[in-house]
Amino acid sequence: MSMSNGTSHKNPVRVLLWSLPRSLSTVLLKCLSQLGETQIINEPYITAYHMGPDRVQSTDQKKAKQSAENLAMFLEAARKMEAALPKSFDHRKCTYNWVKTELEAEYSNTKLVFCKDMAYSVHDxxxxxxxxxxxxxxxxxPHRVFLSWKKMLGKMIPQKFNLHELPASDFPAKYGFEELYDLVEYMRNNGEPDPIIIDADDLQNQPGSILSQYLQDVGVTSDNIEDLLQWEPGTAVVTNWKASRMFMLGNMTKDHGGFYEAAMKSTKFNPTGDLPTRDELSDDILKCVDHSMPFYEKLHAMRIKP
Incomplete structure (x- = not known):
């Protein structure tokens, strides 16, 4: 699909989408991968946070050792993905400074550089x-986010756990929404007073309206927004993504989380189901919800409206 933005290839439009897990960010990335002359960059900061040399280490020495052993075990499997993911990179060089340099690099023959990442990975x-x-x-x-987040983490953490008690190496210290709100406020005070915010429920229920406004606001004009609303199932789209091989391996492998499994199977934005009620949420999820709801409500009030 073609895309125009009125800029030269030497100065592409550059957009960062900040979110938190289980918010349809990968589905949106798959959708936007259909734009022509676009370089997609997937979660380099969260790779640095969880896997790179600057990663957040567990204070539990036994757990930290096990984490290091797991990374080493998957290294060979990730190396085998190199041919299938020619633009991918090795997580071992993924420091925060390296990510910043890579994102600021020149991207030739590209009209749009689009990166999505998790806000808690750059907190502080x-x-x-x-x-x-x-x-x-x-x-x-938050009801949707934390219910789904705990389910996914449960595939990787064998023992019973409370979501709000997980260490920062596994789960953000302020549960994600507060970090996202803090980042919005930082941007509002540093040159971007009018934040562009999408709510995933709006995106699912009225994707044409939300995508059209979003692309216009970031300076991208699509020939036909309807062409973006359908895509092929499967993982072929990630071939041109710039991402950590190790991170993609974990997210696309069902036995190790499979965070991207539903996104890769998707073919469109499906309408939302019923919102889970408080009665359907465990006590630990409710602790995360109650802490996060004030931040969500403030962000929701600033969102793009259908």
Whole structure:
């Protein structure tokens, strides 16, 4: 699908989408991969946070050792993905400074550089945020986010756990929404007073309206927004993504989380189902919800409306 933005290839439009897990960010990335002359960059900061040399280490020495052993075990499998993912990179060089440099690099023959990442990965590291990007944000109702997040983490953590008690190496210290809100406020005070915020429920229920407004706001004009609303199932789209091989391996492998499984099977934005009620949420999820709801509501009030 063609796309025009009125800029030269030497100065592409650069957009960063900040979100938190289980917010349809990968589905949106798959959708936008259909834009022509676009370089997709997938979660380099969260790779640095969880896997790179600057990663957040568990204070539990036994757990930290096990984590290091797991990374080493998957290294060979990730190396085998190199041919299938020619633009991918090795997580071992993924420091915060390296990510910033990569995002600020020149991208020839490209009209749009689009990166999506998780806001909690740069909390207290705002000096690593790249120059030259328009910063945008994706939110989703906390009931949906935390219910799904715990389910996915449960595939990787064998023992019973409380979501709000997980260490920062596994789960953000402020549960994700507060970090996202803090980043929005930082941007509002540093050159972007009018944040561009999408709510995932709006995106699912009225994708044409939301996508049209979003692309216009970031300076991208699509020939036909309807052409973006359908895509092929499967993983072929990731071939041109710039991402960590190790991170893609974990997210696309069902036995190790499979965070991207539903996104890769998707072919469109499906309408939302019923919102889970408080009675359907465990006590630990409710603790995360109750902490996060005030931040979500403030962000929701600033969102793009259908």
């Amino acid at each position: 590291k705002y000096n690593s945020i790249p120059d030259g990007y328009r910063h945008t944000f994706l939110i989703r109702h």
